[in-house]
Amino acid sequence: MAVYDYLIVGSGLFGATFAHQAREKGKRVLVVEKRDHIAGNVYTEDQGGITVHRYGAHIFHTDDEEVWRFVNRFAAFSPFINAPLARFGDRLYHLPFNMNTFNAMWGVSQPAEAEAIIAAQRREIQGEPQSLEEQAIALVGRDIYEALVKGYTEKQWGRPCRELPPFIIKRLPVRMTYDNHYFSDRFQGIPEKGYTALAAGMLEGVEVRLNTAFSGAGDPMEALADKVLFTGPIDQYFAYRLGQLEYRSLRFETEDLPIANFQGNAVVNYTAADVPYTRIIEHKHFAWGNAETLALPHTVVTREYPKAWAPGDEPYYPVNQGKNTALYQQYADLAKKYPQVIFGGRLGQYRYLDMDDTIRAALDLAGKELD
Numbered sequence: 001m002a003v004y005d006y007l008i009v010g011s012g013l014f015g016a017t018f019a020h021q022a023r024e025k026g027k028r029v030l031v032v033e034k035r036d037h038i039a040g041n042v043y044t045e046d047q048g049g050i051t052v053h054r055y056g057a058h059i060f061h062t063d064d065e066e067v068w069r070f071v072n073r074f075a076a077f078s079p080f081i082n083a084p085l086a087r088f089g090d091r092l093y094h095l096p097f098n099m100n101t102f103n104a105m106w107g108v109s110q111p112a113e114a115e116a117i118i119a120a121q122r123r124e125i126q127g128e129p130q131s132l133e134e135q136a137i138a139l140v141g142r143d144i145y146e147a148l149v150k151g152y153t154e155k156q157w158g159r160p161c162r163e164l165p166p167f168i169i170k171r172l173p174v175r176m177t178y179d180n181h182y183f184s185d186r187f188q189g190i191p192e193k194g195y196t197a198l199a200a201g202m203l204e205g206v207e208v209r210l211n212t213a214f215s216g217a218g219d220p221m222e223a224l225a226d227k228v229l230f231t232g233p234i235d236q237y238f239a240y241r242l243g244q245l246e247y248r249s250l251r252f253e254t255e256d257l258p259i260a261n262f263q264g265n266a267v268v269n270y271t272a273a274d275v276p277y278t279r280i281i282e283h284k285h286f287a288w289g290n291a292e293t294l295a296l297p298h299t300v301v302t303r304e305y306p307k308a309w310a311p312g313d314e315p316y317y318p319v320n321q322g323k324n325t326a327l328y329q330q331y332a333d334l335a336k337k338y339p340q341v342i343f344g345g346r347l348g349q350y351r352y353l354d355m356d357d358t359i360r361a362a363l364d365l366a367g368k369e370l371d
Contacts, residue, residue, distance in 0.1 A: 002226045004028040009214045010231030012040020013355055014345035014362045016202040017070075018229055021366035023206050030224060031203065032212040037196065038203060040231075041316070042355065044194030047256060049293060050284045050300050051194045055314075056250065057267055057281050058195060061183040062356030068187040070359065074201025077189035080288045082182040084267040084279075088147045094180050095269065096173040097140050097148075105143055111176035117141060135166035139174050151273035156306050157248060157319070165321045185356075190286050217338070231345040233315055234331045242331060245350060246324050247315035251305040253277075262299050277303040318350045342369070 005027040008015045015031060016038070022029045037043050041055040059082045062068055071077070086093045094100035102114035121141030129135035132153060136145040149169065153161050157168075173184065191198045214221055214230075216237040222228055230237050235245045266285035270277060281302045287293040309315050318324070328350040335343055344365060346353045353361065 002224060004030045004225040006030070006227050006229055007032065007221060007225035008229045008231070010040060010345065011038040011199065011203065011208060012231060012345065013042060013199070013358045014348075015040075015229065015231045016199045017359050017362035018344070018366050019206045020202040020204075021363065022370060025366075025370045027370065028225075029206050031206055031208045032214055032221065033208065033210050034213045036211050038208060038210070039196045039199035041314075042195035042199070044196050046194075047283075047300050048298055049296050050298075051286065052254065052283045052300050052302075053195075053281065053286070054254075055252070056302075056304055056316075057279075057286075058355065059183070059188065059190060059286075060355055061185040061188040062354075063185045063187070064356055064360055065187070067356045067359050067363070070363065071191075071198060075191035075193065075198040078192045078288065078290070079188070080190045080266075080286060081188060082267070083180040083265070084182060084269055085265050086148050086152075086269040086271050088151075088271045092268075093148060095148075096175065096180075096182050097144060098173075098175040098180065099178045100180060101144070101148075105147070114176060117143075129166045131162045132164035132166055132169050133161035135169045136161070139169065139172075148271045150271075151275075152269055152271040152278055154273065155276075155278050158306065158308055217341075222340075226340070228341045230341055230343050231348050233347040234328070234335065234343050234350060237341070237343070238331060238334060242334065243327055244311075245327055245331070246319040247309040248317040248319060249307050249309040249313040250316050251307050253303040253305070254300060255302075256298055256300050258298055260295070260297055260299060262301050277305045279304050315347060318346065318352065320351060324350075 006022050006029050008019050008029060008031045011031050011033040019029050019031050042058050043054050044051050045054060059080060060071065084095045086095050091104065093104050099111060099114065102108050106117055108114050108117065118141040121143065122138045125134050125138045129138050136149045150161055157164055216239055233245065262282050263280060265282065267279055267281055269279045281304065283300045284293050284296065335341065342365065343349060344362065345358060
């Protein structure tokens with residue numbers, strides 16, 4: 001007989017959100033996590049008074065007021081506006097693309113001047129853009145594409161921009177104002193005590209087993225619960241029986257430096273193809289307005305290196321195109337034959353999800369499952 005109502009595989013934001021909702025409804029819940037910590041890829045840890053984002057920068061932003069109220073139940077958020085810089089050669093450019101970017105690139109100061117240059121450069125694209133390269137040129141012209149998009153994107157995805165789908169670049173804002181705010185959402189910030197504390201608040205009262213691997217279909221732990229919520233890769237659950245979906249992975253190099261300030265900004269992208277990493281994160285600058293943290297005599301920086309994924313690596317980004325989209329649909333059809341298993345999150349549903357999208361999807365699932 002099952003001991004739990006739900007076995008939740010993974011303690012990231014999707015699993016933690018659903019676990020909290022299920023526990024509130026009186027359900028018996030067990031969360032198993034293969035790592036030695038909760039919170040998945042949003043995990044943060046203290047390093048000499050600096051909150052370090054171990055798996056890359058995470059800035060919470062949303063227009064969903066219900067999601068914002070939900071996360072604020074578990075953590076106080078400090079204001080933080082993401083305003084990354086892009087370095088190409090020895091010059092710095094503001095992101096997202098805005099009048100500061102266009103001024104640095106072309107020396108123009110008025111929107112009409114920038115619009116005229118972009119209009120002239122986008123004429124080479126005829127009809128609807130068919131690739132990321134064409135979409136980028138249509139958005140911002142070839143100069144900015146070559147300097148700030150091409151090298152960065154090809155490092156990130158491991159293939160030429162002309163082979164990538166156009167929808168990837170559509171998420172990047174383009175503004176004819178001097179506005180460096182990357183996100184335009186109403187609610188933005190970072191948990192004051194880090195994302196691990198946020199996840200811990202969600203999982204309060206829930207049984208969690210760390211360092212516990214779950215192999216997938218047929219794992220003996222499935223017998224512990226009436227239903228399984230699996231937030232890992234859907235193809236891994238089925239032991240890749242239909243083939244492997246494609247992901248991109250990352251490698252991180254983190255250094256503690258004996259200086260107070262390394263780059264003066266939380267995130268600096270390196271867009272040249274001959275620089276092996278895509279960005280450098282300086283973690284103390286996420287503590288915007290926190291004079292105590294900013295005054296510390298040391299700083300922590302992380303270089304982020306994209307890499308091809310192989311079994312055993314952490315899959316960070318689904319490669320949603322062509323054969324992968326078709327293969328995922330085959331897995332989704334196969335999953336329908338397993339009504340006792342729910343697949344959720346970025347890996348379970350094989351699609352890119354921001355943090356607020358992840359929580360929204362978990363809340364929606366809980367609403368359907370638990371009511």
